[in-house]
Amino acid sequence: MDFETIIGLEIHAELSTKSKMFCGCSTVFGGEPNTKTCPVCLGHPGTLPVANRKAIEYAILLGLALNCEIAERSIFHRKNYFYPDMPKNYQISQYDIPLSRNGFLEIDMGEYKRRVGIIRVHLEEDTGKSIHVGESGRIHGAERSLEDFNRAGIPLVEIVTEPDLRSPEEARNFMMELRAVLEYLGISDCKMEEGSLRCDANISVGVGGSRGTKVEIKNMNSFRALQRALSFEEKRQRDVLLKGGIVTQETRHWDEAAGITHALRTKEEAFDYRYFPEPDLVPIEPDPPWVEELRRSLPEMPAERLRRFISEYGLPKDIAKVLVYDKKLGNFYEETVRKGENPIEIAKWVAGDLAGLLNEASIDADLSPVRPGGVSELVHLVESGVISGRMAKDVLKEAFESGESPRQIVSRKGLSQIADSNEILAIVKQVIKENPQAVSDYLDGKEQALKYLMGQVMKLTRGKANPKMASEMLVEALKMRE
Amino acid sequence: MELTEKDALTLSKLISKREVSSKEVVDAYLNRIEKVEPVIHAFINLSAELARKQALEIDEKLSRGEEAGRYAGVPIAIKDVLSTKSFHTTCASRMLENFIPIYDATAVRKVFNAGCVMIGKANMDEFAMGSSTENSYFGVTRNPWDTNRVPGGSSGGSAAAVAAREAPWALGSDTGGSIRQPAALCGIVGLKPTYGLVSRYGLVAFASSLDQVGPMTLNVKDCAALLGLIAGHDPLDSTSIPRTPDEYLSGLTGDVRGLKAGVVKEISGEGIDPDVLSCFYKGIGALEECGVHVEEVTLPSFEYALSAYYIIAPAEASSNLARFDGIRYGFRTECDCADIWEMYDRTRSEGFGGEVKRRIMLGTYALSAGYYEAYYAQAQKIRTLIIRDYNRAWDKFDVLLSPTSPTTAFKIGEKIDDPLTMYLSDICTIPVNLAGIPAISVPCGFSKGLPVGFQIMGPPLEEARILNVAYALEQSLNLDMRPPV
Numbered sequence: 033m034d035f036e037t038i039i040g041l042e043i044h045a046e047l048s049t050k051s052k053m054f055c056g057c058s059t060v061f062g063g064e065p066n067t068k069t070c071p072v073c074l075g076h077p078g079t080l081p082v083a084n085r086k087a088i089e090y091a092i093l094l095g096l097a098l099n100c101e102i103a104e105r106s107i108f109h110r111k112n113y114f115y116p117d118m119p120k121n122y123q124i125s126q127y128d129i130p131l132s133r134n135g136f137l138e139i140d141m142g143e144y145k146r147r148v149g150i151i152r153v154h155l156e157e158d159t160g161k162s163i164h165v166g167e168s169g170r171i172h173g174a175e176r177s178l179e180d181f182n183r184a185g186i187p188l189v190e191i192v193t194e195p196d197l198r199s200p201e202e203a204r205n206f207m208m209e210l211r212a213v214l215e216y217l218g219i220s221d222c223k224m225e226e227g228s229l230r231c232d233a234n235i236s237v238g239v240g241g242s243r244g245t246k247v248e249i250k251n252m253n254s255f256r257a258l259q260r261a262l263s264f265e266e267k268r269q270r271d272v273l274l275k276g277g278i279v280t281q282e283t284r285h286w287d288e289a290a291g292i293t294h295a296l297r298t299k300e301e302a303f304d305y306r307y308f309p310e311p312d313l314v315p316i317e318p319d320p321p322w323v324e325e326l327r328r329s330l331p332e333m334p335a336e337r338l339r340r341f342i343s344e345y346g347l348p349k350d351i352a353k354v355l356v357y358d359k360k361l362g363n364f365y366e367e368t369v370r371k372g373e374n375p376i377e378i379a380k381w382v383a384g385d386l387a388g389l390l391n392e393a394s395i396d397a398d399l400s401p402v403r404p405g406g407v408s409e410l411v412h413l414v415e416s417g418v419i420s421g422r423m424a425k426d427v428l429k430e431a432f433e434s435g436e437s438p439r440q441i442v443s444r445k446g447l448s449q450i451a452d453s454n455e456i457l458a459i460v461k462q463v464i465k466e467n468p469q470a471v472s473d474y475l476d477g478k479e480q481a482l483k484y485l486m487g488q489v490m491k492l493t494r495g496k497a498n499p500k501m502a503s504e505m506l507v508e509a510l511k512m513r514e
Numbered sequence: 515m516e517l518t519e520k521d522a523l524t525l526s527k528l529i530s531k532r533e534v535s536s537k538e539v540v541d542a543y544l545n546r547i548e549k550v551e552p553v554i555h556a557f558i559n560l561s562a563e564l565a566r567k568q569a570l571e572i573d574e575k576l577s578r579g580e581e582a583g584r585y586a587g588v589p590i591a592i593k594d595v596l597s598t599k600s601f602h603t604t605c606a607s608r609m610l611e612n613f614i615p616i617y618d619a620t621a622v623r624k625v626f627n628a629g630c631v632m633i634g635k636a637n638m639d640e641f642a643m644g645s646s647t648e649n650s651y652f653g654v655t656r657n658p659w660d661t662n663r664v665p666g667g668s669s670g671g672s673a674a675a676v677a678a679r680e681a682p683w684a685l686g687s688d689t690g691g692s693i694r695q696p697a698a699l700c701g702i703v704g705l706k707p708t709y710g711l712v713s714r715y716g717l718v719a720f721a722s723s724l725d726q727v728g729p730m731t732l733n734v735k736d737c738a739a740l741l742g743l744i745a746g747h748d749p750l751d752s753t754s755i756p757r758t759p760d761e762y763l764s765g766l767t768g769d770v771r772g773l774k775a776g777v778v779k780e781i782s783g784e785g786i787d788p789d790v791l792s793c794f795y796k797g798i799g800a801l802e803e804c805g806v807h808v809e810e811v812t813l814p815s816f817e818y819a820l821s822a823y824y825i826i827a828p829a830e831a832s833s834n835l836a837r838f839d840g841i842r843y844g845f846r847t848e849c850d851c852a853d854i855w856e857m858y859d860r861t862r863s864e865g866f867g868g869e870v871k872r873r874i875m876l877g878t879y880a881l882s883a884g885y886y887e888a889y890y891a892q893a894q895k896i897r898t899l900i901i902r903d904y905n906r907a908w909d910k911f912d913v914l915l916s917p918t919s920p921t922t923a924f925k926i927g928e929k930i931d932d933p934l935t936m937y938l939s940d941i942c943t944i945p946v947n948l949a950g951i952p953a954i955s956v957p958c959g960f961s962k963g964l965p966v967g968f969q970i971m972g973p974p975l976e977e978a979r980i981l982n983v984a985y986a987l988e989q990s991l992n993l994d995m996r997p998p999v
């Protein structure tokens with residue numbers, strides 16, 4: 033059968049403002065439960081929300097970065113439903129008049145690119161966090177539930193895409209691209225594991241050109257989970273269709289441990305939110321000059337930077353991508369380049385060994401123990417032949433662990449290559465003298481013997497001989513033997 | 515003359531000149547309360563001890579020659595819908611019977627900063643829903659003019675307290691007439707300010723787009739003074755107007771010559787008690803003698819005002835009152851519930867009274883999918899029409915006039931089982947809230963020994979104008995508004 037998978041995403045990102053969306057409480061992650069609260073975000077009687085201007089600014093920046101139209105006038109709505117982590121039992125959100133809409137974001141799939149439509153970007157407030165005590169771990173059947181309102185009221189942007197994605201890989205790529213955009217704008221921490229970036233998906237599998245039934249998938253807490261869940265769901269729906277069945281329109285929960293999706297009880301989703309305009313807030317009417325100012329202040333976006341890294345530094349695309357999709361790593365790279373060494377060599381080290389070390393230690397590039405100056409030094413040592421590439425790997429690792437500069441490590445450990453021709457010549461002569469068989473083999477035309485002799489030179493110098501010099505001198509000395 | 519017979523500004527002068535101490539004034543009111551409160555029941559919780567302590571502090575400050583506030587030492591009653599830090603705020607509901615807020619409402623903070631002494635939290639209809647104060651969980655308040663009758667509502671406790679001289683002035687709140695109607699029924703002055711003139715921060719919300727805090731006083735001068743105290747922009751209320759309020763008190767000249775007033779036909783004829791009407795027209799006569807030109811005006815959209823109000827107000831209330839769920843504060847059912855949904859159901863069934871539940875259901879229905887367009891959206895359109903009608907009227911008139919209430923105070927129990935008749939009590943006051951304009955109720959006489967209120971409406975932010983017209987009327991009628999209690 034001819035299947036077509038159609039995916040749309042609904043993404044929530046916490047904005048990294050200092051204070052909450054509608055009150056002055058801190059947004060710093062963690063802390064004792066219910067310590068980052070006040071009468072407003074606890075929904076005490078008589079309190080009123082006041083919109084955070086910085087959050088509006090951030091949401092407009094995102095709208096602009098996603099090529100959206102910014103509404104001259106948008107309003108907040110109340111979304112009414114009862115849940116213990118919602119202090120007011122309504123969420124202040126936006127509904128039919130969002131802050132921005134009609135945008136797009138392009139993703140690069142290697143062989144092709146896809147422009148994914150953005151239906152809307154709007155502002156809302158986050159809820160608190162519930163911990164349900166009891167076997168189910170869910171609110172149904174809980175013995176008791178504990179509530180932490182530290183996150184209640186943290187500003188969120190909701191981004192809704194058109195159903196333009198055609199595979200789980202595209203969905204994952206879109207999320208990576210969006211995360212990079214948020215990171216480049218500096219408006220969100222984008223940590224899926226901490227919940228500051230969340231994603232729900234709608235997926236349908238159609239047959240022979242007709243549209244399939246839309247199924248909503250929730251609880252995908254990492255990029256990997258997103259792709260796994262959607263792949264599972266794609267296959268599940270295909271199997272249902274292959275067996276002649278009908279896909280049910282429902283909401284399904286991704287179970288990361290079991291690697292499957294399962295249907296949620298319908299009671300949890302059968303809400304009528306009774307949206308109506310929030311009477312406690314005035315419309316958002318951003319001044320057009322302010323919006324223009326924000327547009328002008330937009331930083332370079334990841335896609336532009338990728339193009340520039342390739343054209344300006346001559347980087348291969350795969351290496352450039354590693355550098356660009358981690359903004360801090362990209363910044364580290366450019367800072368290193370400014371110190372004057374070969375950009376391609378630097379890129380190999382930063383995107384390769386250094387990125388590996390950072391990743392292993394879970395350290396962001398801006399906090400790397402080896403600074404751009406260190407990497408520049410390392411590249412210089414290799415380029416000028418002081419140490420070999422092989423040695424440089426160990427030096428970088430040691431510098432990363434100890435914080436010592438590569439130059440210090442090289443000199444302290446006497447690691448520098450022997451580039452003194454007399455010293456190398458002496459060893460070359462010794463090797464020739466001690467290995468007559470190999471020498472005669474070589475002179476008989478057995479090229480293999482040269483490798484053996486070269487190995488002996490490196491062995492005697494404990495690997496420190498400049499290999500290029502050593503091999504040239506060895507060949508020269510052997511020639512004289514002929 | 516007893517201290518409790520004086521108005522707030524007089525008391526303020528006496529205290530600031532140190533002719534009497536704040537302690538003496540507070541004691542006089544506490545004595546008065548002790549005498550009449552068993553009959554009137556204007557308060558839910560008295561703050562006698564706190565008031566005595568506050569009075570002593572103010573007297574000390576004054577004796578040291580320190581600044582103690584603009585109206586230092588003057589007692590005030592505060593409607594129990596305004597949040598008072600560390601003091602019970604019940605909204606006359608079982609839901610908040612034991613609730614003690616952790617912050618002061620902005621209006622409360624302003625009266626405290628001016629040195630006013632809170633004497634108690636005044637009774638009201640539960641969550642300000644009602645027109646008789648019979649919907650209070652803590653029992654009905656009685657009208658000082660006839661204790662078999664209601665004081666009106668929802669600010670019935672505030673109105674009765676001022677009328678019975680249990681406090682010289684009070685703060686109330688007005689969503690559809692809740693300041694003006696009880697002021698009329700108790701023979702005092704009450705003003706509903708322009709929406710956004712007074713901060714709503716700390717006013718427990720009934721209908722957010724209609725609610726306003728306002729003054730309830732013995733006379734127009736006190737009303738201007740108290741309004742001046744609480745008005746002004748508040749960064750904690752996004753809907754508050756960023757503008758310095760006018761000088762209301764100094765604007766009271768009583769000179770209204772040449773002003774044009776329109777009598778609103780839709781709320782000054784049919785449906786109004788004939789005795790109330792004849793009293794109202796005596797007031798019109800008095801204003802004409804002061805040099806006001808009076809004409810009749812017709813505002814056709816008013817016919818739909820009551821219907822629109824009973825969609826919009828309950829809709830907003832259904833959402834505003836959702837926070838009372840037994841989770842973070844307030845009443846929670848004693849019942850051992852199977853799950854949280856049962857806990858919600860029981861807490862809200864047991865914690866809210868009948869009228870509150872009726873309005874939550876009305877509002878929930880009006881906002882439901884499939885009904886929103888037919889109800890809420892339609893009601894908003896009517897609201898727009900009412901604003902348009904008013905705007906047209908302002909082209910021709912400086913103020914608009916009507917009786918405040920279609921009847922005088924009715925008997926306790928008379929309308930409580932007939933919500934629709936009860937809702938009609940606010941027919942004259944509701945259009946004002948829907949349009950967000952200011953209006954004042956001032957006494958204009960008596961019908962069968964019960965006070966009748968005269969409503970003066972003005973364009974947005976023209977409080978000074980309506981106060982001056984009210985002042986002219988008050989001076990010209992010169993009524994003796996002392997109740998028999």
Ligand SMILES: [Zn+2]
Binds near residue numbers: 071
């Ligand atoms: Zn807060």
